[in-house]
Amino acid sequence: MNNSQKKLIGSLGIALVILVLFVYFIIFPLVGKIKESSQKYLINQEILAQLDQKEFLFNDLGKSYQEKQDQLSMIEGTFLKQKETVGFISDLEEIAQRTGNVFEIKTAQSHTPRDDQTGGNFLSLNISLWGDFNGLLEFLANLEDSPYPPYRLLEIDSLSIHRLEGDDVKDGDLETFLGIKIYIQ
Numbered sequence: 001m002n003n004s005q006k007k008l009i010g011s012l013g014i015a016l017v018i019l020v021l022f023v024y025f026i027i028f029p030l031v032g033k034i035k036e037s038s039q040k041y042l043i044n045q046e047i048l049a050q051l052d053q054k055e056f057l058f059n060d061l062g063k064s065y066q067e068k069q070d071q072l073s074m075i076e077g078t079f080l081k082q083k084e085t086v087g088f089i090s091d092l093e094e095i096a097q098r099t100g101n102v103f104e105i106k107t108a109q110s111h112t113p114r115d116d117q118t119g120g121n122f123l124s125l126n127i128s129l130w131g132d133f134n135g136l137l138e139f140l141a142n143l144e145d146s147p148y149p150p151y152r153l154l155e156i157d158s159l160s161i162h163r164l165e166g167d168d169v170k171d172g173d174l175e176t177f178l179g180i181k182i183y184i185q
Contacts, residue, residue, distance in 0.1 A: 078153040079185040085123055088182065092127070092143070099138040101131035106177075110184075122181045124157070129176040136161070136176055143180070155181040 080088055089105065096103030106126040113120070129139060143154070157179035164173040 076185075078183075079120075080123070080153075080182050081185050085182075085184065089125075092125075095142045096129060096131075096139055099131070099142060100135040101129045101139050104128045120183050121185070122155075122183045125178075125180045125182070127178040127180065129178060130164070130173065131176075132170075133174060136174060153183040155183075157181050 089108075093103050104127070106128055107124075108126075109124045111122050111124055129136060131139075140156075143156075158177070159179075160177040162175045162177075164175055
């Protein structure tokens with residue numbers, strides 16, 4: 001082997017060592033950093049997709065809330081206010097008079113549920129009505145469509161009808177016992 005071949009082989013050996021060191025110390029760390037950066041990028045893409053979905057849901061809920069706002073205000077108006085119960089009772093008397101019934105409240109009781117009970121506050125009325133069957137039906141229909149601002153959140157708890165008999169009673173007269181719950185704020 002001559003001197004020029006030895007120099008060529010030595011140069012190639014040194015170049016190969018430099019290439020190996022370059023790959024080991026520069027390329028491999030860069031590849032590792034690229035992998036790490038791509039992992040972070042994918043994780044951040046997932047986070048952005050989740051945030052985008054949350055923003056969409058938030059906007060959708062906001063629109064739904066705006067649509068339901070009118071309905072919520074109507075529902076709040078269906079509850080009788082505590083201070084307006086006397087006016088409502090006098091309204092019941094007026095309905096009875098218009099429908100040809102004699103009206104009497106037997107008992108009135110306010111109920112507030114305990115913490116372990118479900119349901120809302122209500123006023124419980126036990127009413128006696130005297131009149132004919134058509135008058136009773138008219139009273140019940142007017143009770144549901146009370147002319148007092150929309151107090152339609154009421155429940156007929158019990159209903160008992162008895163035919164009245166006797167010399168001073170008109171034929172077809174009835175006595176009705178009615179239990180009503182009126183939900184209040």
